[in-house]
Amino acid sequence: MDYRCYNLHLAVFVARKYLWKPRTPSACSSTIVIGHLAQHNLFQEASMVTGPGADIYRTLGVKPIITASGSTTAYGGSKLRPEVKDAINKAAGTMVNMDELNHAAGKIIAQVTGAEAGFVSSGAAGGLILQAAAVMAGNDPAKMNRLPDATGMKNEFIIHRSHRFPYDQCYTATGGTFREIGDGRRCHPWELEDALNENTAAVVYLFSSFITRRALPFEEVVEIAHGHDVPVIVDAASFVPPRANLKRFIAQGADMVQYSGGKGVRGPQGTGILCGRADLIEAAFANASPHQFIGRGMKVSKENIIGLVEAVQIFVEEDEEAETKRYNEMCQQVVDALIEVPGLEATVEHDDYNYLVPHALLTFTTEWRGPSRDDVFDAMVDGDPPIYLSNINNPDELAVDPLNLDDEELEIVIRRLHEVLLD
Template sequence: MGGNSSFTERLGVRTIINARARLSRLGGSIMAPGVWEAMQDAGRAYLDMGELHGRAGERIAELTRNEAAYVTSGSAAGLVLTTAACITGTDPAKMNRLPHIDGLKNEIIIHRFQRNHYDINIRQTGAQLVEIGNHRTTHPWELEEAFGERTAAVMYFPGRYLGANILSLEKVIEIAKGRNVPVIVDAAAQLPPAENFWAYSEMGADMVIFSGGKSLAGPQNTGLILGRKDLVAACRMMGSPNYAIGRPMKVGREDIAGLLAALEHYLNGGEQAQVAHCEKLTEFLLERISGIAGLSAHRRFPNELGQALPEVVAAIDEDAFGLTREEFIRRLWEGDPRVEVGPDGDRGFYLSPDPLQEKEAEILIERIKEALSAK
């Protein structure tokens, strides 16, 4: 291993042209300008982590127009802490009981349509999920009937988990407020627009969760909890460095500094740069994909994650290529350079320009042509 080789080369780890999404399993995001510098600066000295969390939370709350804010170790950790906060409030004795919560309010209401693989992060607090509706529709009376003496909160997932016939967030908040039950919104991927930082709270949501390592382009292992001061205070009481259910969900001083820098960048032109980047590359990709015989392509907006960003969706003529969509995606992944695209429908795939670097766009097109023509 030569002294001038990169970190990934020394480990034998291949880099990826990411044309799918800013996903945790692909490393989150390429960090925004100023983030790495802020992390290095914070790492040069010892700090009181409680004080740092408090001051950073105040600054983030100010920037996002919320009562309070707390930096978490990712949005999945945010699900744990927000759920726990609704169960215990700021009572240390109740916090100490988690996840053994017999006798406490431990029921979280959720649309059956919105059940997903992050359920485990809600349930690891000891909470039980109470489903409403079905995969076709949900009625207001079903939410009304789901409330009981042990209801702790209502969980809501916007974006890709929205169905045409489920209750709107506005209706959920209206009904929950009538029962004095908090509403948690997992908006991890719902940027842009930046207005979502305050829109959900202004709508009446009690706590809102965002990822720090996706559109914000901060450290991958960060997230944000925004909302009501008392509930955010409970999240902070249960988070590291305190000894409670959130102790393993540690956020370092470098991470907090990096996330704050990423947020400031996003609110000061970063969002506009992200949208412009996506528009430019969508136009480029659509033109080049449409020129490949056997592929049909169109622009999709919003994207697969429900973000206000465009992307390109293409369908493969499997008979013309003698190639299935699955084999095509496998060839992209196993080729050089390695490429990740997203499956769409039965025969299609999509290309998201959001994680794609401009210098990679032409290489991506060539790799697609290679994968289609390989025998």
């Protein structure tokens, strides 16, 4: 397809979507369209990210960005809900007893997750450390005080080889060690049975996008582990939405589950949702700040606890169908604008494992003759404002995740993609 024809195709799409009102076509329609686009800056240099928040960062010499990669912590996480910001501001001016606040917040977490108890952790990673401390030391002060010296404690964590991931260091930070099962391609029930021993602290199970699904089914892991009185602890940091996942793993028998309090929940990015058995959550709480044990450095402020409680209560009451519909529509705008770029395949992807939020997936096919996937990613970052796309999947793919995008930012992303892809 000739690029000039494609430019006109994109111009017509954008104009129809955002600018045109019904009228009688004329012989100079394309000229009118381009004029409208220029007037609205859709084919001109992007505006800077604006607003009081952007100005705060600029005073430090930090450039505000557009995040089309979802809730990536390295790019700022998620945008806080307005109600959460208001709750944080209200909480800031009053002092409270932190133990009381933690227990009160834990009751809310228990309600929304269906667990016996809950706790606000310092992000999901901080919660994994508390999971490990809870199953190793319990709430025994002598053992808690020794960590990460695990002498005299069960400290072995069984994990599928296919579930090894960068954050599993959180389990070894407490003095834990791993025993792997499976070979990355498959795992048999007897391998888990054989691995369980008198030194097993817990079985770790990971729910995350873009990992192999050839591990043992979760319910089978729970059945085998519980048959040996061994707890199963879950990392599902990025596995909400869907909202049903907040209760799913507890209902399936997990002893502790960790979620992010930022990401899709859109609470403070430095918070996490830890839920599970009452005795294990109480042990996690005992090891955590403000107590002077291994979790002391993973402090969660009173403001962030209140912010998380506000966020999770809003999250579970929201209309997920309407939210998903909006994300789908945003992704479809990206696809419609880029679908005829030669050699590029543009699709909307949404499933229950890899794309929990709808994504606009851009696949560079064998017919692609433009810049490489990595060059496209870098060019988007090098622009003004910098735009970060999702690049965590296959090496020939990029994606637009709409979680953190408003309508104006989406338009900028579409225009910049058009410019970079056809450069």
